[in-house]
Each structure stands twice: as C-alpha cells, then as structure tokens.
Amino acid sequence: MSSDRDLGLGVVGAGYWGKNLVRNFARTTGARLLSVCDLSEANRNRAASLVPGVKVTGRFEDLLEDPAIGAIAVCTHAAAHHALARDALLAGKHVYVEKPLTLEVAHAEELVRLAKEHGLTLMVGHLMLFHPGIRWIRERLVAGDLGTPHYLYLQRLNLGIVRSDESAWWSLAPHDISIALYLLGSRPRDISARGNAYLRDRIEDVVFANLQFEGGQAAEIHTSWLDPHKIRKLTLVCDTKMVTFDDTEPREKIRVYDKGAERSVDYQTYAELISLRQGDIWIPSLPGTEPLLLECQHFVDCVRDGREPDTSGQQGLDVVRILCAGQASMAAAGTPIPVG
Ligand SMILES: NC(=O)c1ccc[n+]([C@@H]2O[C@H](COP(=O)([O-])OP(=O)(O)OC[C@H]3O[C@@H](n4cnc5c(N)ncnc54)[C@H](O)[C@@H]3O)[C@@H](O)[C@H]2O)c1
Numbered sequence: 001m002s003s004d005r006d007l008g009l010g011v012v013g014a015g016y017w018g019k020n021l022v023r024n025f026a027r028t029t030g031a032r033l034l035s036v037c038d039l040s041e042a043n044r045n046r047a048a049s050l051v052p053g054v055k056v057t058g059r060f061e062d063l064l065e066d067p068a069i070g071a072i073a074v075c076t077h078a079a080a081h082h083a084l085a086r087d088a089l090l091a092g093k094h095v096y097v098e099k100p101l102t103l104e105v106a107h108a109e110e111l112v113r114l115a116k117e118h119g120l121t122l123m124v125g126h127l128m129l130f131h132p133g134i135r136w137i138r139e140r141l142v143a144g145d146l147g148t149p150h151y152l153y154l155q156r157l158n159l160g161i162v163r164s165d166e167s168a169w170w171s172l173a174p175h176d177i178s179i180a181l182y183l184l185g186s187r188p189r190d191i192s193a194r195g196n197a198y199l200r201d202r203i204e205d206v207v208f209a210n211l212q213f214e215g216g217q218a219a220e221i222h223t224s225w226l227d228p229h230k231i232r233k234l235t236l237v238c239d240t241k242m243v244t245f246d247d248t249e250p251r252e253k254i255r256v257y258d259k260g261a262e263r264s265v266d267y268q269t270y271a272e273l274i275s276l277r278q279g280d281i282w283i284p285s286l287p288g289t290e291p292l293l294l295e296c297q298h299f300v301d302c303v304r305d306g307r308e309p310d311t312s313g314q315q316g317l318d319v320v321r322i323l324c325a326g327q328a329s330m331a332a333a334g335t336p337i338p339v340g
Contacts, residue, residue: 010063013076101316123309124316126178147240153220157227172223186215
C-alpha cells in the first residue's frame with residue numbers, strides 16, 4: 001500500500017539489468033516507482049508491462065522536470081552514467097547509479113562532490129555487498145571468528161555476456177573489487193593487471209589482476225567472459241579459518257574450514273616447526289532474500305532517513321580508482337600502479 005509521503009522514483013535505462021531494477025524498485029516499501037525512461041520503445045513497453053500504471057518516456061528531461069520524482073536510478077551503459085547522474089543531482093534528485101559509478105576518476109569525484117554540496121544521497125550498485133553470504137562473512141570477520149585475513153582470490157568467469165561497450169574488467173571486476181575492499185577492510189596500495197583481447201580490438205575478454213594492500217593482504221581477481229565454466233567463487237584465507245563462497249551453489253554457498261598452519265618451536269632442537277591443522281568443515285545456513293531487493297530498499301531507506309548508504313558514492317569512487325589503475329597497469333604490461 002503506497003502513501004502520499006512515499007518517495008517518488010524514476011529509473012533511466014530499462015535494458016537487460018535495468019528491468020530487474022524496475023521490478024525491484026516497484027516492490028520497495030516507502031517508495032513508488034513513477035516513471036521509467038529508455039531510448040528503446042521495446043524496453044519501455046516491457047517496463048510498462050512489468051509495473052502496471054508506471055509512466056514511460058524516451059525523454060530523460062521528463063524525469064528531471066517531474067517534481068513528484070525525488071530520486072532517480074541510472075542503469076544505462078556505463079559511459080552514460082556520469083552525465084545522467086550529474087544532471088539528476090543538479091536537478092535536486094537523489095541518485096542511485098549502477099556499477100561502475102563512472103569510467104573516469106574525475107567524473108566520479110565530481111558526482112561525490114555534487115551530492116555533498118547539494119545534500120543529496122548518492123549510492124552505487126555494488127550488489128554483492130547486499131548478498132547475505134558476503135554479509136555473513138564480513139560479520140564473522142568483524143566478530144573475530146575467522147582470525148586475521150591473509151589473502152583472498154575471486155573468480156568471475158562464464159561464456160558471455162560479451163559486451164562491446166566495456167571490457168570484462170569494467171563489467172565484472174567492480175563486484176570483486178568491492179567485495180575485496182569490504183572484507184579486507186584495508187586500503188589497497190597498488191595493482192598489477194594483465195588483460196587479453198581476443199574477440200574485439202582493445203576490449204579485454206580476460207583479465208588477471210593482483211591487488212596489494214597496506215596491511216600486507218593480497219587479493220587476486222580473475223574475470224572473463226570467454227571461459228567454458230560458470231564460476232562465481234571466492235576463497236578467503238585467514239590465520240585461523242579459511243572460507244569459500246560459491247554463488248553458483250543454490251543453497252550451500254559458504255563453507256568454513258577449520259584449517260590452518262601454525263608456527264611453533266621444537267624445544268628439543270629449538271628448530272621452528274610449522275604444524276598443520278585439518279579440522280571440521282562448517283556450512284552455515286543463509287537467508288534466501290534477493291540481494292537486489294535489499295539493495296533497492298537500502299537506497300530508499302537511506303534517502304528517507306538521510307543516511308549514508310553502505311555503498312556510498314565515495315565507495316563507488318574508490319572502486320573506479322582501482323579499475324582505472326588496473327587499466328593503466330594493463331597498458332604498461334602489468335607494471336604495478338599505485339592506487340591513489
Ligand atoms: N549489478 C549487476 O549485477 C549488473 C548486471 C548487469 C549489468 N549491470 C550494469 O547495469 C548497467 C546497464 O547494463 P545492461 O546490461 O542493462 O545494458 P543494456 O544495454 O541492456 O541496457 C541499457 C539501457 O539503457 C538505455 N539507454 C542508454 N542511454 C540512455 C539514455 N541517455 N536515456 C535513456 N535510456 C538510455 C538503452 O536504450 C538500454 O535499454 C551497466 O552499468 C552494467 O554494468 C549490473
């Protein structure tokens with residue numbers, strides 16, 4: 001049931017992913033999806049059939065000029081994010097932007113600055129940070145149940161979707177970079193990355209990247225849309241426990257391994273020994289809530305309560321910095337590039 005005090009929402013870009021945002025924003029509490037804008041008539045018609053009564057338009061200005069719309073979600077191809085988000089902020093609207101926030105650091109900085117100057121919410125769609133499994137790992141880390149993180153590696157592989165406007169790095173790695181920053185809770189020092197483009201000129205289909213953190217931790221990220229396996233997996237090695245998260249598993253996504261290696265001294269010889277611990281494996285149960293609905297509801301709640309989102313514009317900027325440094329490293333044959 002909606003009320004006059006609900007936040008009025010508009011979505012721009014209702015394509016492959018945007019239709020999911022349309023569906024989920026229409027299910028949020030405390031908001032009403034009023035308008036969907038898309039250049040494609042077919043995508044406008046699909047949005048209209050998903051949400052009966054929603055207005056559809058091909059003109060973005062219709063959203064900007066509508067006083068009933070308090071917030072706009074941007075879900076076009078990444079190259080259009082900056083201009084649309086900037087215009088929305090300048091029109092006084094709160095803004096949600098799909099990942100990656102922008103394609104350039106200066107553009108992301110501008111959005112963060114504009115949101116701050118105008119007292120508006122800016123949130124980026126780092127979806128995995130709303131995944132109950134990733135949240136569970138983070139909570140166990142904060143509670144100290146897993147020990148201190150040493151390193152993690154993340155794999156996001158599949159055959160497709162092959163995009164022409166962004167590489168596998170820009171399309172897939174924002175998820176993994178945001179997870180690594182969230183779980184390690186440390187600042188990255190530098191990144192080295194190697195990428196290869198096989199299908200189209202200069203659009204990498206596969207990228208191997210290595211992030212080194214100030215706290216001594218490391219994150220290895222492998223992204224590809226040219227791979228026979230569908231893999232969405234992370235492995236986190238801490239000093240007392242090890243954890244895997246497999247998002248392709250329907251239920252048992254997380255496994256906690258009570259395994260580790262410890263240094264001790266053999267007092268007979270005073271030699272240093274490494275003893276290995278092979279303990280139990282634990283599979284926690286997780287709530288089955290759709291992460292995208294949690295993400296959309298979080299945006300609505302943050303706007304209504306004037307709260308900083310868990311995936312703020314600043315975090316979007318941090319990820320764009322790493323994406324750009326990774327791209328620079330690929331151009332320099334894998335040379336480590338400092339992350340600003
Ligand atoms: N969070 C996730 O898991 C996830 C998954 C896929 C895509 N994405 C992100 O979502 C965004 C969109 O990706 P997609 O796969 O839906 O792309 P898409 O090409 O399928 O859809 C983009 C839509 O935007 C519309 N559009 C473009 N410019 C416009 C403009 N100026 N005004 C109005 N409409 C405009 C196009 O007509 C198209 O319908 C990208 O940033 C992508 O990285 C996120």
